[in-house]
Amino acid sequence: MNTSISSIANPGVDRSEALLELLCQITGKESSTIKGSLRGYYRAVPSLLGESFLGSLVSPSAFNTRFKARALSERIFLQAFEAISRWKSWNEPLANVLLREVVPALLGITSMQKRDNDPCFVGLALGRLAEQTGKGRIRLVSLVCPSYQYRRDANGRLWHASGELLPTTGSRFRTVAATLGRIFAPLAEHGVAIDWEFWGYTGETGDPEHLIDIARFVHEHYRADPRRLFDTLGRAAQDMSEQLREEMGRYAINASTGSLDRKFGTAIDDIRSSFSRTFPDQQENITRPKEVESWLNEVCNCGPLIHSFVEQENIYRQNVILEFSEPVVPAALREMLLYTHILDEVRKQGSVVIDTESSSNYMTETLRYLPAPLIFARSGKKAHHEGHGSYTMNIRQPYNIVPG
Numbered sequence: 001m002n003t004s005i006s007s008i009a010n011p012g013v014d015r016s017e018a019l020l021e022l023l024c025q026i027t028g029k030e031s032s033t034i035k036g037s038l039r040g041y042y043r044a045v046p047s048l049l050g051e052s053f054l055g056s057l058v059s060p061s062a063f064n065t066r067f068k069a070r071a072l073s074e075r076i077f078l079q080a081f082e083a084i085s086r087w088k089s090w091n092e093p094l095a096n097v098l099l100r101e102v103v104p105a106l107l108g109i110t111s112m113q114k115r116d117n118d119p120c121f122v123g124l125a126l127g128r129l130a131e132q133t134g135k136g137r138i139r140l141v142s143l144v145c146p147s148y149q150y151r152r153d154a155n156g157r158l159w160h161a162s163g164e165l166l167p168t169t170g171s172r173f174r175t176v177a178a179t180l181g182r183i184f185a186p187l188a189e190h191g192v193a194i195d196w197e198f199w200g201y202t203g204e205t206g207d208p209e210h211l212i213d214i215a216r217f218v219h220e221h222y223r224a225d226p227r228r229l230f231d232t233l234g235r236a237a238q239d240m241s242e243q244l245r246e247e248m249g250r251y252a253i254n255a256s257t258g259s260l261d262r263k264f265g266t267a268i269d270d271i272r273s274s275f276s277r278t279f280p281d282q283q284e285n286i287t288r289p290k291e292v293e294s295w296l297n298e299v300c301n302c303g304p305l306i307h308s309f310v311e312q313e314n315i316y317r318q319n320v321i322l323e324f325s326e327p328v329v330p331a332a333l334r335e336m337l338l339y340t341h342i343l344d345e346v347r348k349q350g351s352v353v354i355d356t357e358s359s360s361n362y363m364t365e366t367l368r369y370l371p372a373p374l375i376f377a378r379s380g381k382k383a384h385h386e387g388h389g390s391y392t393m394n395i396r397q398p399y400n401i402v403p404g
Contacts, residue, residue: 016085016142022092023081026100033141034081036044039100043072048104050304052180057393058108066112067133067267076119077103078220079127087134097186098133106354108377109395116360118367118375128352137193138184139351144169144200145358146214147236161402163221167235169243172392177247177255177331179391180354185251194253197351198240199342200258202259203233210265212338216322264341271337272330273298296333304367311335312361339363343370358397 016034026032026048027091029040046067053218080103103126111117126129130136147170149161181195201211204393208219208226211233222229241257248255276283286292286307288340293303309332317324324331339362346353353374355363367374380394 005296013086015090038074072270075153076123080130083131094190101186111376111378121374125375128373140196141351144196150401163217165232167238169182172399175392181248181251188252196255199258202237203230204262209269210261268337308365339366
């Protein structure tokens with residue numbers, strides 16, 4: 001798996017000396033090589049985070065412990081340093097805020113759970129951010145779940161409260177948007193254009209089949225009047241769009257919503273239907289794996305991935321008290337295609353994903369086949385992490401926990 005970004009850097013440019021001088025100023029550690037400077041910066045990140053706008057929300061020592069335990073070694077910075085060393089025009093103030101402010105704060109809201117972030121993809125993300133910063137324009141994508149209602153039990157666990165969606169993004173989203181915007185604000189202040197899309201369901205197509213992975217109990221709730229479902233999704237998307245303009249617009253970040261149903265709904269539904277016609281005997285389980293994988297390889301170049309999604313679909317059905325009319329394999333295929341289409345689009349755009357999804361298992365499985373620059377955001381498991389301060393370390397969904 002080749003995940004290097006060096007091919008898109010400027011091979012004839014070398015700003016290494018200037019970068020090493022800057023890193024010495026930031027860390028107090030001299031080095032004669034980029035690789036030799038990695039350890040000093042790695043050790044400086046917790047204190048730099050403590051000096052950031054998030055400093056009052058984090059203990060540098062606790063962060064340092066999690067950082068090391070997660071095995072996010074100093075090598076996650078290598079691609080970023082190499083990209084900066086190849087900037088076409090050296091801009092020390094810009095490089096300074098990137099390394100002194102933006103990267104530490106971004107790592108501060110990065111999940112340190114081993115099931116979430118692979119160091120490979122974190123390194124890819126930091127490298128892509130550094131490369132795009134030098135070119136003056138950053139492209140970011142975040143993925144958001146529908147506005148499900150959640151309740152927290154006495155043990156801190158979250159449960160779906162009902163099949164009814166909320167017509168708003170959720171009470172925590174404003175603080176999340178403000179925090180994410182503030183992290184990247186120093187780059188915007190130094191003239192970097194930042195385009196940030198938040199992809200979710202908007203109900204724009206009016207077709208239930210285009211709501212690719214919305215929970216079945218939501219469809220059941222709105223079965224009598226599906227127009228209410230699309231209306232609710234549209235209102236929630238509009239609410240998100242307004243909050244993004246307010247909270248990120250103040251930092252000159254061009255933040256907007258993107259519609260998963262409009263982007264991918266038709267294509268995924270067509271592939272799922274074609275699969276069912278081609279393999280009528282492979283609907284409940286896969287008994288001809290080589291044929292199925294070969295067919296899927298023609299579609300998305302990651303045929304073996306279907307087995308992980310079938311396994312997850314079976315687990316999901318065991319834990320939900322519902323009657324399912326759709327067979328297991330087509331349902332799993334829909335979910336899989338959503339993630340392959342998302343990562344294909346991200347790779348074509350050259351975007352970096354700052355993922356706020358509540359669950360990472362589907363994405364981490366898909367990244368093995370379609371590597372992309374991606375960082376999963378941090379979540380808070382306790383009720384007091386849902387406070388209403390100016391900023392938050394609890395970036396992950398859900399944003400809409402209702403009383404009860």
